Amino acid sequence: xxxxxxxxxxxxxxxxxxxxxxxxxxxxxxxxxxxxxxxxxxxxxxxxxxxxxxxxxxxxxxxxxxxxxxxxxxxxxxxxxxxxxxxxxxxxxxxxxxxxxxxxxxxxxxxx
Amino acid sequence: xxxxxxxxxxxxxxxxxxxxxxxxxxxxxxxxxxxxxxxxxxxxxxxxxxxxxxxxxxxxxxxxxxxxxxxxxxxxxxxxxxxxxxxxxxxxxxxxxxxxxxxxxxxxxxxxxxxxxxxxxxxxxxxxxxxxxxxxxxxxxxxxxxxxxxxxxxxxxxxxxxxxxxxxxxxxxxxxxxxxxxxxxxxxxxxxxxxxxxxxxxxxxxxxxxxxxxxxxxxxxxxxxxxxxxxxxxxxxxxxxxxxxxxxxxxxxxxxxxxxxxxxxxxxxxxxxxxxxxxxxxxxxxxxxxxxxxxxxxxxxxxxxxxxxxxxxxxxxxxxxxxxxxxxxxxxxxxxxxxxxxxxxxxxxxxxxxxxxxxxxxxxxxxxxxxxxxxxxxxxxxxxxxxxxxxxxxxxxxxxxxxxxxxxxxxxxxxxxxxxxxxxxxxxxxxxxxxxxxxxxx
Numbered sequence: 019x020x021x022x023x024x025x026x027x028x029x030x031x032x033x034x035x036x037x038x039x040x041x042x043x044x045x046x047x048x049x050x051x052x053x054x055x056x057x058x059x060x061x062x063x064x065x066x067x068x069x070x071x072x073x074x075x076x077x078x079x080x081x082x083x084x085x086x087x088x089x090x091x092x093x094x095x096x097x098x099x100x101x102x103x104x105x106x107x108x109x110x111x112x113x114x115x116x117x118x119x120x121x122x123x124x125x126x127x128x129x130x
Numbered sequence: 131x132x133x134x135x136x137x138x139x140x141x142x143x144x145x146x147x148x149x150x151x152x153x154x155x156x157x158x159x160x161x162x163x164x165x166x167x168x169x170x171x172x173x174x175x176x177x178x179x180x181x182x183x184x185x186x187x188x189x190x191x192x193x194x195x196x197x198x199x200x201x202x203x204x205x206x207x208x209x210x211x212x213x214x215x216x217x218x219x220x221x222x223x224x225x226x227x228x229x230x231x232x233x234x235x236x237x238x239x240x241x242x243x244x245x246x247x248x249x250x251x252x253x254x255x256x257x258x259x260x261x262x263x264x265x266x267x268x269x270x271x272x273x274x275x276x277x278x279x280x281x282x283x284x285x286x287x288x289x290x291x292x293x294x295x296x297x298x299x300x301x302x303x304x305x306x307x308x309x310x311x312x313x314x315x316x317x318x319x320x321x322x323x324x325x326x327x328x329x330x331x332x333x334x335x336x337x338x339x340x341x342x343x344x345x346x347x348x349x350x351x352x353x354x355x356x357x358x359x360x361x362x363x364x365x366x367x368x369x370x371x372x373x374x375x376x377x378x379x380x381x382x383x384x385x386x387x388x389x390x391x392x393x394x395x396x397x398x399x400x401x402x403x404x405x406x407x408x409x410x411x412x413x414x415x416x417x418x419x420x421x422x423x424x425x426x427x428x429x430x431x432x433x434x435x436x437x438x439x440x441x442x443x444x445x446x447x448x449x450x451x452x453x454x455x456x457x458x459x460x461x462x463x464x465x466x467x468x469x470x471x472x473x474x475x476x477x478x479x480x481x482x483x484x485x486x487x488x489x490x491x492x493x494x495x496x497x498x499x500x501x502x503x504x505x506x507x508x509x510x511x512x513x514x515x516x517x518x519x520x521x522x523x524x525x526x527x528x529x530x531x532x533x534x535x536x537x538x539x540x541x542x543x544x545x546x547x548x549x550x551x552x553x554x555x556x557x558x559x560x561x562x563x564x565x566x567x568x569x570x571x572x
Contacts, residue, residue, distance in 0.1 A: 063417070064355075064356060064421055065462055066415075066461060066462030067355065069354045069356050071354070071356075
């Protein structure tokens with residue numbers, strides 16, 4: 019099992035969800051997060067006072083998938099979240115030691 | 131009683147009784163000039179001006195602060211409304227509008243004593259005096275509440291309450307008497323239709339002094355003080371803008387053409403102020419900000435306030451244009467150059483705007499608008515050949531500036547001996563909502 023974590027642009031969330039559903043990934047956790055990478059921040063001006071905002075709003079999604087589905091999942095996220103502009107985000111893949119579905123007690127791949 | 135005793139007599143006594151009977155009838159005729167139309171409009175105008183503070187100003191201000199100080203900022207408007215109302219009822223009205231001494235009113239109307247069903251004020255002879263009391267009460271409320279913007283994010287709530295009470299009684303009340311209650315500035319002939327000096331300059335100067343006495347906010351110049359939700363400030367501006375129809379239109383103290391002229395000039399000045407600030411910002415900073423538009427509107431509104439019942443509609447456009455430009459300069463250049471931390475620009479918008487409008491009133495005043503049976507010559511300004519009026523306006527600006535500045539300073543220093551003016555630095559960092567009020571936005 020692998021955990022696919024993707025940081026994406028907020029307005030791409032629905033596209034990514036649709037793409038994942040289309041390849042049979044049914045389940046995702048999404049959080050509103052702030053961060054920065056190469057995209058740097060932006061400047062806001064309020065009555066002449068300038069503030070540099072370094073942390074930009076992003077969406078962090080977490081998808082747990084069987085190991086053999088990682089490639090397809092990553093491909094789907096890239097295809098649906100990409101705009102070609104700076105700030106499209108990143109994808110990280112990590113291992114999952116254990117998974118349990120709380121309602122039934124099913125474990126590991128059965129629990130995904 | 132007089133009539134009954136007269137009827138019991140006969141002969142000459144009966145004739146006398148007619149004289150006595152006539153006296154109360156005549157008195158009634160003189161006092162019962164209360165006009166239904168005027169009264170109806172002034173009740174509506176009173177509600178509009180109260181709405182300017184709660185929720186208008188509360189929303190305008192709270193939208194511009196950080197999320198941790200939203201409730202504390204609203205609390206200032208709400209507490210100010212409640213406290214000023216009671217003090218106005220107790221002594222404020224009497225010391226402002228009873229008697230015609232040059233410096234201060236009298237205690238004749240203390241606790242609204244002697245105001246019956248038929249009573250009217252000499253300043254508003256066609257509406258019940260009690261209505262005039264409440265209408266003026268709403269002005270006192272918003273003037274004090276305006277100052278809160280200068281000390282937002284750092285003033286201790288208990289110190290603020292002391293300040294509200296002291297400032298109302300020692301600063302607002304005397305100045306209201308000088309300008310509107312028959313005091314020395316009224317005698318000098320100053321033109322202030324709805325509060326360029328009494329309300330805006332007064333609050334603006336107090337804000338500047340208070341910002342200076344309290345000192346800068348923790349993190350000023352380094353931390354991000356961006357407004358947490360400007361949409362609230364936009365709603366607040368809308369309520370202020372609409373409420374200003376009652377503020378300036380109601381200052382005609384009747385349902386008449388002068389109210390219509392005041393409302394028109396007011397709305398046009400707000401519109402011009404908003405566009406002026408917007409285009410100036412667009413051309414110098416690259417983007418037309420929403421905060422800029424609403425600030426420009428308030429600048430135009432503050433500046434037209436003293437002039438509104440003395441000028442023509444197109445004068446409102448000119449005054450809005452000048453106010454928008456000067457206040458833009460004050461908030462984006464002067465403030466940074468001098469380096470005071472007036473959190474929400476009470477001085478830059480209301481102080482500068484109020485002074486500008488008061489002076490321009492002396493320039494543009496049209497005698498025909500203020501002519502009345504009692505004063506058929508009206509009040510002309512510079513453009514009608516009365517250059518002296520500008521000097522009288524300047525005299526009022528200087529008098530209010532000095533009194534408000536000095537008394538505000540003394541008052542804060544005295545309160546500072548009793549209770550710290552600011553919250554502690556850790557509390558300021560944590561936010562006033564939680565540390566002052568035990569509540570927070572989620």
